[in-house]
Amino acid sequence: MICRILLLISLTSCVSGTFEVEVTQTSYQAEENHNITLEWMFTTKPDSSSTSLNIYCDMVTDNNEGSVLYHVHKGDEVPESQDKQFAGRVQSDTDALREGRIRLHVSRLRTNDSGLYTCEVYTDYGTNSDRCDLNVTAAVDQPEPQKPTESPQPESRVRISLFVGLTAAGLAVCAGLCFVFRLCYKSVKREHTVVYETENMDAAE
Ligand SMILES: *[C@@H]1O[C@H](CO)[C@@H](O)[C@H](O)[C@H]1NC(C)=O
Numbered sequence: 001m002i003c004r005i006l007l008l009i010s011l012t013s014c015v016s017g018t019f020e021v022e023v024t025q026t027s028y029q030a031e032e033n034h035n036i037t038l039e040w041m042f043t044t045k046p047d048s049s050s051t052s053l054n055i056y057c058d059m060v061t062d063n064n065e066g067s068v069l070y071h072v073h074k075g076d077e078v079p080e081s082q083d084k085q086f087a088g089r090v091q092s093d094t095d096a097l098r099e100g101r102i103r104l105h106v107s108r109l110r111t112n113d114s115g116l117y118t119c120e121v122y123t124d125y126g127t128n129s130d131r132c133d134l135n136v137t138a139a140v141d142q143p144e145p146q147k148p149t150e151s152p153q154p155e156s157r158v159r160i161s162l163f164v165g166l167t168a169a170g171l172a173v174c175a176g177l178c179f180v181f182r183l184c185y186k187s188v189k190r191e192h193t194v195v196y197e198t199e200n201m202d203a204a205e
């Protein structure tokens, strides 16, 4: 009996003492124009009134003000308090909210959505918060800006090799011509000498 009472006391103190908010993922990676679902879990209590639930989900900015991503006031979503940066781009899952899950589907991501996101959850049985990182990288499938920097290199390389090739061919032709010319010249000269010598011999006889 004493044991049961102790167990009951420790259980109730456990439940009422720890209200937890936890991200399901501490860091997200996404590409520009893609979608992502950010998720937080928080402790629920069946007998607690839903009107005691208040949630503030913000993107933490440098000036410490934060842009509102999602706001729940006394159990109701307040879309008008959302920052214009996220207007029309955030869908929440209200069914998940009842189960203690904040699921925020952010669509058409921009690179400047990158940053730290935090959700603070206030209930009549506790308050807590947790944060996660989102990194949105620029889309990679845009080859236009890279083409002009890449193409001059192969072109100039082709030009250089063409120049080297033509010069080599020219030199080879030159050398060949010189060789042929020298051969011709030598044989002509020899013929001359032979003719001259035979003429001389004829004259002597
Ligand atoms: C992103 O979400 C929007 C609606 O929220 C949907 O129309 C679109 O198809 C989604 N795109 C991708 C790549 O999942």
Ligand SMILES: *[C@@H]1O[C@H](CO)[C@@H](O)[C@H](O)[C@H]1NC(C)=O
Pocket (backbone or CB within 6 Å): 085, 110, 111, 112
């Ligand atoms: C973020 O980038 C979009 C365009 O991608 C621009 O319209 C918007 O003003 C930017 N927001 C901030 C806070 O710089």
